[in-house]
Amino acid sequence: MTITDIASYAIGVFLLIGAFFSLVGSIGMLKLPDSMTRLHAPTKVGTMGIGALLLASMTYAYTFGDGSLREILIMAFLFVTAPISANFMSKVNIHRKSCDIPPEAPQDQVWSTLVKRDEDAAQKDLKTL
Secondary structure (H helix, E strand, C coil), rough: CCCHHHHHHHHHHHHHHHHHHHHHHHHHHHHHCCCHHHHHHHHHHHHHHHHHHHHHHHHHHHHHCCCCCCCHHHHHHHHHHHHHHHHHHHHHHHCCCCCCCCCCCCCCCCHHCCCCCCCCHHHHHHHHC
């Protein structure tokens, strides 16, 4: 067994993993009941599914052609932006009240999404502008 045979099997495994996560994420988008649970499905596709497909692409490029670092940059960008965008989308759902309100925060704390500003402080901020 040569290195190209092993790489071919690894590419196949990465492609199957990526396809599996993409399929599960697509089914989750269609079948899950509300927006907050549907949000979970594409974030898994964005990290695990695309990550495995990019690993397959990287393995292929280094084995059968000229290797490049573009896939690593794409992965880094996806792994950084997917959780942040999911966080912002969930905050929008909470503010629009299109989902269940989160439980009470523990020990005299507040959730950062639901902090209520004092009206006087808001008016003061507007006057300074």
